[in-house]
Amino acid sequence: MEDDKHSTHNYDEEHSLLLELSEKDPLFDKKKKLLQVVGISPDECVCLKGSDTPATLNSVLDLLLQKARVIYFTEVDLYFAASDVIQSVKFQNPRNELEALQSIMFLIDNSILNSKHLRVDILQDLRNMTLEKINALGNTIKDDTKIVGNFRCERESRLVHWGEGEGVKTKLEIAYVEGAGRGAIAKENLKVGDIALVIPVTVIISEELVHKSDMFPVLEKIEGITSETMLLLWSMKEKHNHESKFKFYFDTLPEVFNTGLSFGVDALLELDGTLLLEEIVQAKEHLRTQYDELFPALYHARPDIFPPDLYTWENFLWACELWYSNSMKVMFPNGRFQTCLVPIAGFLNHSINPHIMQYGKVDSATNCLKFPLSRPCNAGEQCFLSYGKLSSSHLITFYGFSTQADNPYDVIPIDLDLPNIDDYENGNLMSDWTNHMVRGTWLSENHEIFHYGLPSPLLEHFRRAQGSAMQPKNLAIELEILSVLCSTFEDMMQGICDTDDDDSWDVKLASTFKKSQRRIFSSIVTSCKAGSKLYASLMFANASSRRRSSILANHVSEF
Numbered sequence: 001m002e003d004d005k006h007s008t009h010n011y012d013e014e015h016s017l018l019l020e021l022s023e024k025d026p027l028f029d030k031k032k033k034l035l036q037v038v039g040i041s042p043d044e045c046v047c048l049k050g051s052d053t054p055a056t057l058n059s060v061l062d063l064l065l066q067k068a069r070v071i072y073f074t075e076v077d078l079y080f081a082a083s084d085v086i087q088s089v090k091f092q093n094p095r096n097e098l099e100a101l102q103s104i105m106f107l108i109d110n111s112i113l114n115s116k117h118l119r120v121d122i123l124q125d126l127r128n129m130t131l132e133k134i135n136a137l138g139n140t141i142k143d144d145t146k147i148v149g150n151f152r153c154e155r156e157s158r159l160v161h162w163g164e165g166e167g168v169k170t171k172l173e174i175a176y177v178e179g180a181g182r183g184a185i186a187k188e189n190l191k192v193g194d195i196a197l198v199i200p201v202t203v204i205i206s207e208e209l210v211h212k213s214d215m216f217p218v219l220e221k222i223e224g225i226t227s228e229t230m231l232l233l234w235s236m237k238e239k240h241n242h243e244s245k246f247k248f249y250f251d252t253l254p255e256v257f258n259t260g261l262s263f264g265v266d267a268l269l270e271l272d273g274t275l276l277l278e279e280i281v282q283a284k285e286h287l288r289t290q291y292d293e294l295f296p297a298l299y300h301a302r303p304d305i306f307p308p309d310l311y312t313w314e315n316f317l318w319a320c321e322l323w324y325s326n327s328m329k330v331m332f333p334n335g336r337f338q339t340c341l342v343p344i345a346g347f348l349n350h351s352i353n354p355h356i357m358q359y360g361k362v363d364s365a366t367n368c369l370k371f372p373l374s375r376p377c378n379a380g381e382q383c384f385l386s387y388g389k390l391s392s393s394h395l396i397t398f399y400g401f402s403t404q405a406d407n408p409y410d411v412i413p414i415d416l417d418l419p420n421i422d423d424y425e426n427g428n429l430m431s432d433w434t435n436h437m438v439r440g441t442w443l444s445e446n447h448e449i450f451h452y453g454l455p456s457p458l459l460e461h462f463r464r465a466q467g468s469a470m471q472p473k474n475l476a477i478e479l480e481i482l483s484v485l486c487s488t489f490e491d492m493m494q495g496i497c498d499t500d501d502d503d504s505w506d507v508k509l510a511s512t513f514k515k516s517q518r519r520i521f522s523s524i525v526t527s528c529k530a531g532s533k534l535y536a537s538l539m540f541a542n543a544s545s546r547r548r549s550s551i552l553a554n555h556v557s558e559f
C-alpha cells in the first residue's frame with residue numbers, strides 16, 4: 001500500500017528529504033533505538049544540493065537506505081538484525097531491501113513532483129541510482145518458473161475476456177505453472193513502476209454484493225456476524241448461480257483447495273511434534289465452531305435462502321479455503337478496508353521476493369485497483385505478488401504450499417525456562433526482547449565469536465541468566481550456553497523423525513515442512529558446535545602462547 005510516511009521540503013538551494021519513522025508504528029521505540037545506535041536521527045532530513053557529487057549522492061542514498069530498512073523491519077527482522085548491527089544497518093533480505101528502495105523512489109518522485117525548483121537534476125540522479133540498485137537486486141533473484149504447456153486455460157481466458165469487457169487492463173497472461181496451479185506470466189518486459197494489472201471496482205467481489213442479496217436481511221440480525229462471514233456464505237450460494245455476474249470467475253475456481261485446513265489424519269500424524277499441527281488444529285476448530293453457531297439454525301429458519309444441501313460443513317470449509325487463499329484486503333476511497341475477492345488478480349502466485357508489493361488501495365481518480373511493479377519482470381517470466389511476510393506454517397495452513405527459497409519469516413518461537421531478568425540497561429538493543437525465537441543460522445551474516453549465527457537477544461538473555469554481563473564476556477559461560485543450546489536443539493531435531501515417502505499431497509507437504517524444521521534445528525546445532533570448536537582452538541592457542549612465554553621467561557632467567 002502506498003504510504004504517507006514520507007514528506008519533502010524544498011529550500012532555496014537544496015532539496016530536503018525526510019523518511020519518517022511513524023510514531024504509530026507499534027515497533028517505534030525499538031526502531032528508534034536501533035537508528036540511534038547507528039547514529040541516525042529518526043526525524044532528521046537529508047539535504048541534497050545542486051553541487052553534490054556522485055560520491056555525496058551515494059552516501060545520501062546509503063543513509064536513506066539504512067533508515068528505510070529499519071522503517072520496514074518487522075518484529076522478526078528487528079530481532080535478528082540486532083546481531084548484525086554494529087556501525088550500520090546492513091542488507092537483511094531481498095524483500096526488506098526492495099521495500100526500502102521502493103519507499104525511497106516514492107519519496108524522490110514526490111519530491112520531483114512537488115519541487116518548486118526549475119532544476120531537479122540532482123533528484124533525478126538520486127532516482128537513477130536508486131533504480132539501478134533495484135534492478136541489480138532484481139537480477140540476483142532467481143524465479144525459475146516452468147510453464148506447463150499441455151494445460152489449456154480456456155476458463156481462465158473466458159474470465160480475462162469478460163474482465164476486459166468490464167474495463168480490466170492486463171499485461172499478464174494466465175498459464176499453468178509447475179507446482180502452483182495457474183500463474184500470471186508477463187506478456188512484455190515490465191519495468192519498475194509499470195502497471196501489470198488494472199481492475200475496476202465493478203469487477204471486485206465485496207460486501208456490497210451481500211447487502212444487495214436476499215440473505216442480508218437475515219444475516220444482519222445475527223449478533224456479532226462479520227462482513228467476511230456474510231460474504232463467505234454469499235459465495236457458497238453464488239458459486240451455483242448460473243445467472244451470476246461473476247459466473248466466469250466461479251467457473252475458474254478449483255473443486256478442492258488442498259490447504260492445511262483439509263489435511264487428512266495421516267498428514268496430521270506426520271506433523272506430530274511440530275507447532276504447525278497446533279496451528280492447523282486450532283484454525284480448524286475455530287471454523288467448526290463458527291459453522292456450528294450458524295448451522296443448522298440458519299437452514300432450519302430459512303431453508304429457502306440457505307438450502308441444507310448447499311450449506312454443508314464440507315462446502316463451508318471449501319469457502320473458508322477460498323477466502324483464506326484468494327482474498328485481498330482492499331482500501332476503498334472512503335478509507336474503509338474490506339476483504340474482497342479480486343478476479344484475475346487471484347491468479348497471481350506468491351513469492352517471498354515478489355514483483356508486486358504495493359497494491360490494495362483503490363485509486364479514487366479511476367476507481368480501479370492497480371498492481372504496479374516494484375522490481376522488473378521480463379516477458380515470459382512469472383509475475384509474483386506478495387501475500388504478506390508470511391511463515392511457511394501460515395502458508396501451509398491457509399494457502400496449501402510452502403516457499404522453496406529460504407524464508408526469513410520461518411522462525412521457531414523459543415519458550416525459555418529461565419528466570420525473568422529485569423536488570424537490563426536502557427539503550428541496550430538486546431534488552432527489549434522478552435519473546436525469543438530462532439531461525440536457520442545460514443541466514444545470519446555474523447558467525448563470529450560471541451555471535452555464532454545465533455540471535456543476539458537470545459544469547460544475551462542466557463548470559464544475563466548466568467550472571468554474565470555484556471562486557472567482558474566469560475568464556476566458560478559462553479561454552480556452557482553453547483552446550484545447553486546444542487543439546488536442546490539436538491533433542492528437538494530428534495523429536496521430528498524422518499518418514500517414508502508417501503504420495504498423497506498432504507503427507508508430502510507435511511513432510512516437506514518437517515524437513516525444513518529439521519534443517520533449521522540442524523543449522524543451530526552445527527553453529528553451536530562450530531562456536532565451541534572456536535573456543536577450544538582459542539583456549540589451546542592461549543595455553544600454547546602462555547607455555548611459550550613461560551619457556552621464554554625460563555630461558556631469559558637462565559642468562
Ligand SMILES: C[S@@+](CC[C@H](N)C(=O)[O-])C[C@H]1O[C@@H](n2cnc3c(N)ncnc32)[C@H](O)[C@@H]1O
Pocket residue numbers: 179180181182183325326345346347348349350351398399400401402403
Ligand atoms: C491466489 S491463488 C493463486 C492462483 C492459483 N495458483 C490458482 O491456480 O488458482 C493462491 C493459491 O495459489 C497457490 N500458490 C500461490 N503461490 C504459490 C507458490 N509460490 N508456490 C506454490 N503454490 C502457490 C496456492 O495453492 C495458493 O493457495
